[in-house]
Each structure stands twice: as C-alpha cells, then as structure tokens.
Amino acid sequence: MFHLRDDEIAELLDLASVTEAVEGAFAAWGRGDADTTQRVRSSAGGGVASAMAAVVPPFSGGKVYSTASGAFTFVNILFDIEGRLLCTLDGDALTRYRTPAACAVAIRALAAPACTTAALIGAGRQGWYHLEMLASELPALSGVAIHDLRPEAAEAMVERARAAGISATVASSPTDAVRDADVIVTVTQSTAPLFAADAVSDRALICAVGATKYDRCEIGADVIERCASVVCDDVTGSRVECGDLIQAAHAGRFDWSRAIELSAVAAGIVDVPRAGTTPVLFETQGVALQDVAAAALAYQRSRRKTPKASDNNGDGT
Structure with a gap:
C-alpha cells in the first residue's frame, strides 16, 4: 500500500x-x-x-x-x-498545514483592508504555523504581539519569528496582545475567556481555533455580542463542538441564526462585511x-x- x-x-x-x-x-x-x-x-x-x-x-x-x-x-x-x-x-x-489554512481563507474574505498588526495567543504546537500564516496573508504586517501562559514559550517564538524576518514582541497578557490588533488568532486550550470586548479594536478579525470542545472557551459572550458577524467552518459541527458559541448561546447572548457558513462566503453565496467598523469572528474546529x-x-x-x-x-x- x-x-x-x-x-x-x-x-x-x-x-x-x-x-x-x-x-x-x-x-x-x-x-x-x-x-x-x-x-x-x-x-x-x-x-x-x-x-x-x-x-x-x-x-x-x-x-x-x-x-x-x-x-x-x-x-x-x-x-x-x-x-x-x-x-x-x-x-x-x-x-x-490545513488548520492555519482555514484561518487564511477567513482573513482573505473577512479581514479589514491593509492590516498591519496582529496578535497570536498560544505559542504551542500549532502557534508557529499560524504565525507563518499571518506573515504570509498580511503583506503589510508590521508586528505581531505573542502571548502564552508560559512566558518562555512566547519568548522562544518571538526569537524564532525574528530569525525568520517576522517582527514580533512578547505580550504580558492576552489583553495587551489584542489591543489595537487588526487580526487576532487564538490557539489555546483555555476554559475561560481570554480577553474582554473592550480590548478588541473595531478593525479586528478574530480567528478562534482552540475551543474545539463544549467545555473550552477562548472568546467570551461579550466579545461575540459585539461582533458584527460570526462565521463558522461548519455551523452544524459548531453546535456540538464550539465551546465559545455553545456557552454564549446557553447564556442567552448568542443566537445560532447569526452563524454563517465559511463555505457560503467562499462560494460567494453570502456577502459578509469585512471587519473595519465592527469586529468579525471566525470560529474553526477543523473539518x-x-x-x-x-x-x-x-x-x-x-x-x-x-x-x-x-x-x-x-x-x-
């Protein structure tokens, strides 16, 4: 074989x-x-x-x-x-390759024009590949703020990024990382929201990768409420797996009728306004x-x- x-x-x-x-x-x-x-x-x-x-x-x-x-x-x-x-x-x-590729598709369709700043929360196994994706998809990128619960992991990734020609700094907290970021990528196993809604820029596209089970949570209900659009890699699967949206819906702060399929966006069937005047959220568990x-x-x-x-x-x- x-x-x-x-x-x-x-x-x-x-x-x-x-x-x-x-x-x-x-x-x-x-x-x-x-x-x-x-x-x-x-x-x-x-x-x-x-x-x-x-x-x-x-x-x-x-x-x-x-x-x-x-x-x-x-x-x-x-x-x-x-x-x-x-x-x-x-x-x-x-x-x-395939995991950051989904976020890249979302960035192409949903990110604000001319993004220059990004945040990466999670410097683990998948973190580096998402950092490479950000550098590839954002040609005007001037800097990435990186945070991890383990400061040494964030520091090591910053050093690796600089060696690869990517401008990066260590952020002391998720809130510090996301403030003023045009694109935010979260790749963690968190069970509690990483940052509050008031830390997120109106220009931000949030690509949430880590809430792959109902009991995980990276993005809080306050952030979800503030987002103009919520796009999922698979809405049906998200109802079972996406802890961020499941918990927000259970709290009465998110209605599943708001969820939009990435496939419909990619096919040009629906037109979703880019981030710019209000944040946009992309949730991916992988399909x-x-x-x-x-x-x-x-x-x-x-x-x-x-x-x-x-x-x-x-x-x-």
Whole structure:
C-alpha cells in the first residue's frame, strides 16, 4: 500500500498551496459540489477515538485518530471518486498545514483592508504555523504581539519569528496582545475567556481555533455580542463542538441564526462585511474537507514529483 510519511508530506506541501486547495474545497462545498461530515468521537477505558470524512471531487477520504494523554495519532486515507484506494497518509504534517489554512481563507474574505498588526495567543504546537500564516496573508504586517501562559514559550517564538524576518514582541497578557490588533488568532486550550470586548479594536478579525470542545472557551459572550458577524467552518459541527458559541448561546447572548457558513462566503453565496467598523469572528474546529483537500494535493505532488509547486485545479483538488 502506498503511504506518505509526515516528513515526505512536509517536503511536498507549502502553506500557500494548501490554502488555495482548502479555499477551493470550501467554495465547492458552498456550491453543493463537495461535502463533509461532522466529527464523531468514542471513548471507553481511558481511550478516545475520532473520525471524520469528506468528498472533494475527484477525491474522497477522511481521518481517523486516537487521543491519549493529550497527544494525537492521526491516519488519513484517500480514495478517488470511483472508490479506489489511492494512499494512506500520516496526519501531523497535514494538520500543520490545513488548520492555519482555514484561518487564511477567513482573513482573505473577512479581514479589514491593509492590516498591519496582529496578535497570536498560544505559542504551542500549532502557534508557529499560524504565525507563518499571518506573515504570509498580511503583506503589510508590521508586528505581531505573542502571548502564552508560559512566558518562555512566547519568548522562544518571538526569537524564532525574528530569525525568520517576522517582527514580533512578547505580550504580558492576552489583553495587551489584542489591543489595537487588526487580526487576532487564538490557539489555546483555555476554559475561560481570554480577553474582554473592550480590548478588541473595531478593525479586528478574530480567528478562534482552540475551543474545539463544549467545555473550552477562548472568546467570551461579550466579545461575540459585539461582533458584527460570526462565521463558522461548519455551523452544524459548531453546535456540538464550539465551546465559545455553545456557552454564549446557553447564556442567552448568542443566537445560532447569526452563524454563517465559511463555505457560503467562499462560494460567494453570502456577502459578509469585512471587519473595519465592527469586529468579525471566525470560529474553526477543523473539518474533514480540509484534510481531504490537503491529502489530495500531497498525493498529486508525490505522483508527479513536483514538491512545493502549485498544481491544484482551484476546486480544492
């Protein structure tokens, strides 16, 4: 069986191309030309297993993974549209690319014009890849404020950013990080809101990544109430997984009728005003559509042996 390892996938993919593939896949979903399932989880005896699947023609596939002591072990599988098995893939490298790609799609559609400042809260495993995404998607970026509960992690990321030519500073608190930021990315496991509504600029697009379970919370109800629009990578999945919106709805401060599908935005079906006069919120927990789009790109490049070269067809494949 043909299998792509994480190190091979890392050589084959780049964030810009994965973003194009993921953006095309979301647009195809919005047009009804692609589809994705919600994540399902099972747990017993201290073990947790999760699965998700999608069809992004001419490919289909999905991801199965286990969670133990906070660590994930991923396996992805890719088929062609006729059901022929094409390959299996490790999942760490795919996840590193496909997760910030969703935020990149949101930035392209929802961020205020000419963003110059950003905030990154969370300097963990996913933090660096979101920082690279910010530097790529915001050409006028003049500085990123980085905060983490572990000051040494934020300091290490700032040093790494400066070495890569990204202007970055350590923020002493989430509030200090987000103040005056045009784009805010939160990638934490927080169970309590990270900052208050009055700390957020009217120009801010907030990309909330970490509230992937009902009991997590990065963005408080006061911030959600203030946002002009709330866009989700999957509204149906968010009703089960997005702790930020679940808790705000339970408190009577968010109505699910406000939630907008990113796929509809990407497809041009709905017009959502950019941040600028009022903040905008993007909530992402990750969908299988992203995994299949990224896996398909890695597979195509492995067969054609064209690493780091764009060869997706604009439909996420």
